[in-house]
Amino acid sequence: MNNHKELYKLHADFCKFMSNPKRIEILFLLGEKEMCVDEIASAMEVKVPNISQHLAVMREKGVVDVRREGTKMYYTIANPKTLQACIIMRDAMVEQMEKQFEMIREIKK
Amino acid sequence: MNNHKELYKLHADFCKFMSNPKRIEILFLLGEKEMCVDEIASAMEVKVPNISQHLAVMREKGVVDVRREGTKMYYTIANPKTLQACIIMRDAMVEQMEKQFEMIREIKK
DNA sequence: AAATAATATGCGTGTTTACGCAGATATGGA
DNA sequence: TCCATATCTGCGTAAACACGCATATTATTT
Numbered sequence: 001m002n003n004h005k006e007l008y009k010l011h012a013d014f015c016k017f018m019s020n021p022k023r024i025e026i027l028f029l030l031g032e033k034e035m036c037v038d039e040i041a042s043a044m045e046v047k048v049p050n051i052s053q054h055l056a057v058m059r060e061k062g063v064v065d066v067r068r069e070g071t072k073m074y075y076t077i078a079n080p081k082t083l084q085a086c087i088i089m090r091d092a093m094v095e096q097m098e099k100q101f102e103m104i105r106e107i108k109k
Numbered sequence: 110m111n112n113h114k115e116l117y118k119l120h121a122d123f124c125k126f127m128s129n130p131k132r133i134e135i136l137f138l139l140g141e142k143e144m145c146v147d148e149i150a151s152a153m154e155v156k157v158p159n160i161s162q163h164l165a166v167m168r169e170k171g172v173v174d175v176r177r178e179g180t181k182m183y184y185t186i187a188n189p190k191t192l193q194a195c196i197i198m199r200d201a202m203v204e205q206m207e208k209q210f211e212m213i214r215e216i217k218k
Numbered sequence: 219a220a221a222t223a224a225t226a227t228g229c230g231t232g233t234t235t236a237c238g239c240a241g242a243t244a245t246g247g248a
Numbered sequence: 249t250c251c252a253t254a255t256c257t258g259c260g261t262a263a264a265c266a267c268g269c270a271t272a273t274t275a276t277t278t
Contacts, residue, residue: 131236162236179245
């Protein structure tokens, strides 16, 4: 069974949405509540077309769901696990930074 | 407080290691046991220098730790949370794929 | 049917990433 | 010291990405 490689490819492709700080910020914003494009854009102080492009990436990968209401498009997180994993990943990063900080302090003393 | 942006940047940068299928495969391999470069390379059927480069990326971000034993470098996962988050992210992806598969079946019936 | 508001899309450009290959290091042993 | 083994680094190229801006699409209102 060597479709392992294929699964890793899908997995990496899905995770690509996290390789951009704006998309992570969008994920955390949507974690609080459903939002439309210009709400997100003004909350982040970023131009609307740019946010729309990032949302398109997240839509394609199935990270977010969309719902139309009149002219507005409301976005939500498709699966809460995505945010959960993202938070755990951030915790791991913070712990790692603290560990490295400790090591530097040990060397300096 | 607008160092939020800076945190999102660090977060995204840390998560970049997941945007490549080979690095995800490396993470899962190291999840089983400590391994040296050529063990990883032959397990994955990838050239050693390429694996070394991917490990360098993971080292820089603090995703993996290294230990030298003679001429060999043994790699381990620095923080189990990293693998945990990665697994949850994969679960989210699989659930999402199943959801989309269901939707297509509904439309076709 | 126009005009307007909200999003989405296409394109050009500068930046980053992946990876093969050649050459450089570092360690242990003859 | 010289050689072999294991790993790392530098460089060139091709592909992917981010983002600004202009334009297109979609739905509401008049």
